[in-house]
Amino acid sequence: MKVLIINGPNLNMLGKRENTHYGSQALSEINEILKKEAKRLNIKLGFFQSNTEGEIVSAIHKAVEENIDGIIINAGAYTHTSIAIRDALLIFNKPFIEVHLSNVFAREEFRHISMISDIALGVISGFKEDSYYLALLAIYRHLQKTKA
Ligand code: DQA
Numbered sequence: 001m002k003v004l005i006i007n008g009p010n011l012n013m014l015g016k017r018e019n020t021h022y023g024s025q026a027l028s029e030i031n032e033i034l035k036k037e038a039k040r041l042n043i044k045l046g047f048f049q050s051n052t053e054g055e056i057v058s059a060i061h062k063a064v065e066e067n068i069d070g071i072i073i074n075a076g077a078y079t080h081t082s083i084a085i086r087d088a089l090l091i092f093n094k095p096f097i098e099v100h101l102s103n104v105f106a107r108e109e110f111r112h113i114s115m116i117s118d119i120a121l122g123v124i125s126g127f128k129e130d131s132y133y134l135a136l137l138a139i140y141r142h143l144q145k146t147k148a
Contacts, residue, residue, distance in 0.1 A: 001042065001143050004068045005034065005132065007049040008056055008076035008085075014101075021102035023128035030129045034136055041140050053078055053085065060088035069147060070121075070139040071096035072132065079104075079114050086115045095142055097135040100125040 007027060010017065015026035031047055038045035046068070048059045056075065063071060073096055075085055089096055096116075103126030104111040117123050121142060124131045 001070075001140070001147065002044045002046070002066070002068045003038070003070045003072065003136070003139055003143075004046040004048060004059075004063050005031070006056060006059055006071060006073040006075070007047075008074060008078045009051040010076050011074055012049050012051065021107075023101060025129045030132055033129070034132055037133060037136055041136075043136070043140060045136075053082055056082075057084050057088045060085070060092050064092055068092075068094070069143050070094060072099055072135045072139060073097070073116070074099045074101070074132075075116065079116060080110055082115055086119065089116055089119060095121040095139060095146075097121055097139055098123045098125075099131045099135045101128045101131055102126060 011027055014022055014030065015024055027049065034045060050056050050059065056078065071092060075082060078085055079098065098114065098116050098120040105125065122138060124135050127134060
C-alpha cells in the first residue's frame with residue numbers, strides 16, 4: 001500500500017506560525033510520527049511539501065506514474081483557490097483525503113470554500129497535527145477494504 005502526503009504553502013513553517021490554529025509541532029516532527037505509524041501498518045509513505053502550486057500539480061502527476069494508492073493532502077491556502085490542484089486530483093482518480101490542522105469552518109468565510117472537498121474521500125479538519133494521523137488511519141482502512 002503506497003500513500004503520499006502532500007503539504008502545500010506555508011506548511012513548512014509549522015511550529016512557527018499561529019500556534020492556536022496550527023499547534024506547535026514542526027512538519028518534520030509530524031512526519032516522524034506518521035513514518036512510525038506507517039511502518040506499523042506496513043504502508044509505504046512518501047512526503048512532499050511545496051509552496052508553489054505548479055510543483056504540487058506535478059507531484060500529483062508523479063503519484064499517477066508511481067501508482068500511488070492514496071493521497072493525504074493539506075493544500076493550505078490553495079485549498080480555497082486552486083482549480084489546477086483539483087484537476088490534478090481528478091487525473092489521479094484514486095482516493096484522497098483533504099486535511100487541515102485548523103477547523104476551517106470555525107474561521108473566516110473564505111476558508112469555508114474548498115476546491116477539492118466534493119471529490120475527496122473525506123475531509124479531516126481541526127485536530128491540529130492529529131488530523132494527519134487520523135487521515136492516515138482513514139486511508140489505510142479504506143484501502144484495506146477496497147484494494148484487491
Ligand atoms: C490550513 C487552513 C488553510 O486555510 C490555511 O491557508 C493553511 C492551513 C490548515 O491546515 O488548517 O495554510 O490548510
